[in-house]
Structures are given as structure tokens and as C-alpha cells.
Amino acid sequence: MPHVVILYTGNLEAQADMGGLCRKLADTMLTVRAEDGAQVFPTGGTRVFAYPAPHHAVADGGAAGMAAGGDGDYGFVYLNLRMGRGRSEAVKKSAGDALLACARAHLQPLFEQRHLGLTVQVDEAPGQVYDAKHSNLHPLFAKH
Numbered sequence: 001m002p003h004v005v006i007l008y009t010g011n012l013e014a015q016a017d018m019g020g021l022c023r024k025l026a027d028t029m030l031t032v033r034a035e036d037g038a039q040v041f042p043t044g045g046t047r048v049f050a051y052p053a054p055h056h057a058v059a060d061g062g063a064a065g066m067a068a069g070g071d072g073d074y075g076f077v078y079l080n081l082r083m084g085r086g087r088s089e090a091v092k093k094s095a096g097d098a099l100l101a102c103a104r105a106h107l108q109p110l111f112e113q114r115h116l117g118l119t120v121q122v123d124e125a126p127g128q129v130y131d132a133k134h135s136n137l138h139p140l141f142a143k144h
Contacts (some may be wrong), residue, residue: 002045002084003081004025004047004049006022006078007077008074018050021050021106025103029081032049033094043141046138073115075120077116079118082124085124085125
């Protein structure tokens with residue numbers, strides 16, 4: 001952990017550069033700092049995944065968009081940051097604000113071309129029952 005999972009309507013696939021958004025979000029996560037200046041999310045544990053939804057229904061199906069002169073082909077992007085417990089409310093808000101700003105900047109060209117919704121949600125893992133990890137990534141980023 002932490003993980004960001006992006007779910008998005010499949011009609012954005014050709015225009016959104018989700019691979020680029022994944023990289024930008026991961027880089028943004030690595031810039032988030034705690035009150036003492038420490039990096040909040042470990043480099044080796046930061047992951048971002050994006051999944052298109054080939055089947056979707058958004059709002060009224062496009063009627064209002066067509067009435068407003070658009071094509072009515074709505075899009076939607078949902079980002080969910082899931083992190084382990086123990087971070088302050090300020091850090092959680094800072095992480096959410098940073099991810100929202102990053103996603104808004106990346107998707108701005110789409111907002112100018114089509115009707116689009118964007119949601120960022122930050123969740124904290126409540127009462128984990130089991131949390132096992134096996135990785136050889138973390139040693140790559142250990143301070144020497």
C-alpha cells in the first residue's frame with residue numbers, strides 16, 4: 001500500500017492517456033509529505049492501476065448533453081486512494097488534494113471537449129484482518 005485504482009468509462013480510452021495519468025499520479029503520490037517533511041508513501045509500495053469499464057451508464061445517457069449542443073457521450077473517471085492507517089487528517093486531505101489537482105490537469109483537454117465527471121476518494125484501511133506482503137522492490141529505494 002498505498003494504491004490508487006482508477007475506474008473510467010471505456011468511451012475515454014482513446015483520448016485520456018490513462019497510462020500517462022497513472023505515471024503522473026504515482027509521481028504525485030511520491031511528493032506528498034507529512035507534517036515533519038517525511039515522504040508519506042513509500043516509493044516501492046506506490047502503485048496506480050487503471051481499468052476501463054466497457055459497459056457503463058452515466059447520468060441521463062446523454063440527453064442533457066445533446067440538448068446543450070454536445071454529443072451526449074458522457075465520461076467519468078473515479079480515483080480511489082487506499083492507504084494504511086496511521087496518517088493524520090491533514091496528510092489524507094493533502095494527498096487527496098494533490099491527486100485531484102494532478103488528475104484535473106491531465107484531463108483538462110478532455111473537460112474542454114466533452115462532458116466529464118471526476119471523483120477522487122481517499123480510503124483508509126479499517127481494521128485489517130490480514131495484510132501480508134512479499135516484495136523485492138522496497139530494497140531498491142532504501143536509503144544507504
